[in-house]
Amino acid sequence: GQNIDQPTEMTATEGAIVQINCTYQTSGFNGLFWYQQHAGEAPTFLSYNVLDGLEEKGRFSSFLSRSKGYSYLLLKELQMKDSASYLCALNYQLIWGAGTKLIIKP
């Protein structure tokens, strides 16, 4: 089968760095996506990884290790507006994790 695990909730401090992990099991891999979802709003696309390594986009970076079935989203210089849920999705966005709720404290 296919499934994704993410921590349910994380707390971090404004200005700090936080890493949100996503581990998965799948029989075939066709890419991994990260989305951000603010409360009461639609998910918005953050990043896509299909090859091993780090993809950097400003304050956000995403890492993938296909051999380990592991990805993480790294958020730097945290801002209050980064408080949101972060969703990990696999394989044409057919399989999703339940999301990690990130709480930023001043």
Add this chain to the structure above:
Amino acid sequence: ETGVTQTPRHLVMGMTNKKSLKCEQHLGHNAMYWYKQSAKKPLELMFVYSLEERVENNSVPSRFSPECPNSSHLFLHLHTLQPEDSALYLCASSQDRVSYNSPLHFGNGTRLTVT
């Protein structure tokens, strides 16, 4: 108007009612999707339409019926729903179905409550 628009934003219906959710995308995309989002659960893909081909999750009950008259419009027809169907229903579109890195653009969703 741009992006993906869903109506209504909120819907309360009884178990014997029939209602429809509407989605419209103005992005020129070729694929449209319905997802169900329940609290603390993963997004569940219900249906995908791509170039008039429909792909569905076989676990979706028949009381949910999609319709895609063209590449810009998508409907979800609801009838004889159950209380456990209460959730946020999200519509999304993407450039196409088969590109590996084609991200989804979501609407703001319809919050459905079945009483």
